[in-house]
Amino acid sequence: MNPKLISLTINGSTHQVALSPNTTLLHALRDLGHTDVKSGCEKGDCGACGVLIDGVVVNSCLLLAWLAENKELVTVAGLGTPDKPHPLHKAFVDLGAAQCGYCIPGMILSAKALLDQHPQPTDEQIRESLSGNLCRCTGYVRIFEAVRVAAQELGSTLPE
Amino acid sequence: MLSTNTHILFSEFEYHAPTTVNEVAELLSEYGDSARVMAGGTDLLVQMKMERRRPAHVISLQRINELHTITQNGALTIGAATAIRALDQYVTLNHPSLGARLESLSAACNLFSSVQIMHMATLGGNLCNASPAADTAPVLLTCDATVTIKSKTAEKTVPLADFFVGPGKTILGPNEFVTYIQIPLPAQNTGSAFRKISRVVADISQVCAAVTIVRDGNIVQDARIALGSVAPVPFCAEQARAALVGETFGPELAEHVGNLAAQEIKPISDVRATSAYRRSVAFVIVRDALMQAWDNCG
Numbered sequence: 413m414n415p416k417l418i419s420l421t422i423n424g425s426t427h428q429v430a431l432s433p434n435t436t437l438l439h440a441l442r443d444l445g446h447t448d449v450k451s452g453c454e455k456g457d458c459g460a461c462g463v464l465i466d467g468v469v470v471n472s473c474l475l476l477a478w479l480a481e482n483k484e485l486v487t488v489a490g491l492g493t494p495d496k497p498h499p500l501h502k503a504f505v506d507l508g509a510a511q512c513g514y515c516i517p518g519m520i521l522s523a524k525a526l527l528d529q530h531p532q533p534t535d536e537q538i539r540e541s542l543s544g545n546l547c548r549c550t551g552y553v554r555i556f557e558a559v560r561v562a563a564q565e566l567g568s569t570l571p572e
Numbered sequence: 573m574l575s576t577n578t579h580i581l582f583s584e585f586e587y588h589a590p591t592t593v594n595e596v597a598e599l600l601s602e603y604g605d606s607a608r609v610m611a612g613g614t615d616l617l618v619q620m621k622m623e624r625r626r627p628a629h630v631i632s633l634q635r636i637n638e639l640h641t642i643t644q645n646g647a648l649t650i651g652a653a654t655a656i657r658a659l660d661q662y663v664t665l666n667h668p669s670l671g672a673r674l675e676s677l678s679a680a681c682n683l684f685s686s687v688q689i690m691h692m693a694t695l696g697g698n699l700c701n702a703s704p705a706a707d708t709a710p711v712l713l714t715c716d717a718t719v720t721i722k723s724k725t726a727e728k729t730v731p732l733a734d735f736f737v738g739p740g741k742t743i744l745g746p747n748e749f750v751t752y753i754q755i756p757l758p759a760q761n762t763g764s765a766f767r768k769i770s771r772v773v774a775d776i777s778q779v780c781a782a783v784t785i786v787r788d789g790n791i792v793q794d795a796r797i798a799l800g801s802v803a804p805v806p807f808c809a810e811q812a813r814a815a816l817v818g819e820t821f822g823p824e825l826a827e828h829v830g831n832l833a834a835q836e837i838k839p840i841s842d843v844r845a846t847s848a849y850r851r852s853v854a855f856v857i858v859r860d861a862l863m864q865a866w867d868n869c870g
């Protein structure tokens with residue numbers, strides 16, 4: 413089982429990493445320091461390990477890292493910085509949508525994938541987009557509201 | 573037996589990423605039982621983490637373009653590695669006219685777990701994993717779907733009804749894999765519906781049911797009824813079907829047929845539901861699916 417040199421493009425920067433085929437994308441990312449990608453259930457149920465691959469949200473615990481070669485990967489830290497937060501970051505903070513915060517990176521990425529496709533989502537679409545992200549703390553209400561607020565915020569800044 | 577999720581893939585394997593179906597057939601003929609095809613990996617990687625499977629060779633279908641495409645000429649021919657989400661989008665975008673006729677398929681795709689899993693999980697993987705709870709299986713059974721199976725030396729197309737052997741078991745030999753799934757385009761006067769009961773929406777079925785009805789005036793000209801999670805393999809309710817075909821449709825008939833279906837299934841009790849619960853909801857969802865499918869008939 414020989415490691416191979418793989419090139420992973422994460423939040424715009426490209427890394428060359430030697431990985432064996434049984435490394436999941438989740439652990440490849442965390443080993444590279446991207447600990448904003450969380451390990452929860454490790455079997456596809458919780459969404460904490462969510463990552464955008466070419467704009468599509470997937471659970472990185474069920475993806476071999478080799479399959480992510482030459483794709484654009486985005487983690488929650490790739491959406492903005494503390495100085496220039498993404499409207500989703502800002503809305504989650506403003507509304508107090510996070511408690512322990514463990515589920516939040518996955519939540520925000522699911523919401524990002526939704527808003528990229530549907531800038532003005534219906535409540536139903538918001539619920540669907542978050543249905544694969546489990547939260548043990550909040551009861552989801554503020555998370556849901558934060559996505560709504562971010563959608564409004566993004567909508568008001570969209571060019572006509 | 574309770575197995576724990578080791579969280580990492582302990583098992584070592586050689587990874588193959590062929591770009592043609594012939595290469596897959598070659599690899600399978602070389603490695604046979606020690607190899608496993610991987611489509612989306614949403615079942616296989618969980619099984620490997622739980623050490624229930626330890627393939628020495630993993631053959632990924634991700635780079636085989638033709639297995640990700642859907643074509644249409646009298647039938648929908650769906651590449652086995654087509655993701656559930658892509659299939660749903662194809663049907664919704666390209667076949668608005670087929671909407672009601674293939675509503676069961678769209679509904680099964682829409683109720684399939686979460687968005688993340690819909691993007692990863694494939695139609696072929698859902699069938700080949702052969703879980704009695706696979707959501708697309710009852711739908712495809714009621715669509716008279718066929719599967720094309722390939723090996724290095726042969727290719728054959730078999731009815732899906734002959735494909736499942738037992739929980740986790742199909743007729744696939746160690747050298748064989750599925751290339752395509754075909755769904756004959758349903759006639760004008762066809763309607764279908766799918767119902768699923770699960771703990772939360774993004775969960776695996778406790779019971780699911782699919783129905784297709786061909787309507788002639790007030791009469792049921794032809795019909796199919798199939799259920800998931802109620803028997804060792806996806807289950808065709810033949811007695812219920814016999815009581816439906818040729819009859820004048822109405823709520824009483826739907827009720828009667830729902831009852832027959834609930835009687836002929838063979839549900840077990842497991843972590844997801846008891847046998848008695850499965851039987852009582854099977855009645856409800858078959859009845860409701862029949863009513864909806866009838867409404868959907870053009």
Ligand SMILES: Cc1cc2nc3c(=O)[nH]c(=O)nc-3n(C[C@H](O)[C@H](O)[C@H](O)COP(=O)(O)OP(=O)(O)OC[C@H]3O[C@@H](n4cnc5c(N)ncnc54)[C@H](O)[C@@H]3O)c2cc1C
Pocket residue numbers: 455456457608609610611612613614615616617618633652653683684685686689692693694695696697698699700701705706707708744748749750751774775776777
């Ligand atoms: C969180 C979660 C939620 C889920 N929810 C649902 C749900 O709501 N409904 C549902 O039905 N399922 C559900 N599943 C199960 C799973 O996602 C589906 O069964 C999925 O369709 C499997 O497809 P895959 O491409 O990921 O299969 P893989 O894991 O790649 O493969 C599954 C099995 O089939 C074999 N295989 C795959 N493709 C082929 C082929 N072309 N030829 C021969 N063998 C092949 C593999 O060797 C393996 O044994 C869920 C899974 C998870 C993790």
Ligand code: FES
Pocket residue numbers: 450451452453454455456457458459460461462471472473474
């Ligand atoms: S850790 Fe990947 S879905 Fe839970």
Ligand code: FES
Pocket residue numbers: 509510511512513514515516546547548549550
């Ligand atoms: S905030 Fe703690 S899990 Fe969601």
